Amino acid sequence: MAAEEDSIEQAVAARQERLRALKAAQELLNTPDEDSAQVHDNTNESNPISDETNTNMKFRNYVPHDKQLQEGKLVPPVLPKFEDPVAGVPPPSEKKEDPFVNIAPKKPNWELRRDVQKRLDKLEKRTQKAMLKLMAEEQEKQKQLDGDGRNGED
Template sequence: MGDEDDSIELAAASRRERLRALKAAQELMNTPDDDSAQVDDKTNDEDGTTEEQNPMKFRNYVPQDKHLQEGKLAPAVLPKFEDPVAAAPPPEKEDPFLNIAPKKPNWDLRRDVQKKLDKLEKRTQKALYKLMEEQEKQQLLTEGDDTNGAAD
């Protein structure tokens, strides 16, 4: 049990140290800047009270109240921006279609219909062969008729 008590005490001590560090950091964050310190330090010598100052500062807004207009800040001056892209010379204009090598416009149709075309080609060849055989038979018959009639 002694070990548990020691570990609890160590945890509590480390927590206290972290809280002290956080408080110190918060105090540093809350310390007044040079500008705000000057506003707070103005005191009226006659009665020893501070003059009521306007804590608001306006950069983009013009207040209607004259008392608030004292808090208007000058607009921020931006440095001149030079665009590196605009300074570069424009690239030479090339026709983008010269470098493209397109496929033939009907390449997908040929791919999809190729099997059917092969079948039709075979049928066409068979039909042409049959027509040629018929023509040869017709020629043989006409030649045979011519020879028979002349022999009489």
């Protein structure tokens, strides 16, 4: 049991030492620099009330329940009234007509063209082939005529 008590005492002593080190580090962080210390001293001279009691909080969207904090609530900003100059002037009114009266119909043969388009494409291909065949035959005839004319000259 003596060993357990010694280990507990060592743990307590180590914890106390860590707490002292944390306090020292916190004090170092809270101490101001030389430049900021002068500014801080000047503010304390003009306002003798401590910083802890003088909370300078501003609440824009939150309503605090504490009465002391309600003093810091800000009034919501008032936006100026926007007047649209375009909306103020009514558009010039023209004749009111039924929009369905002026719908322009498509050409009367658009359905026919849509239905016949595949057949027209096939016919176009056949026409091109037939024209190539006729041109080839014409060239053959021309060659034969040129060949006959040369043989007669020799």
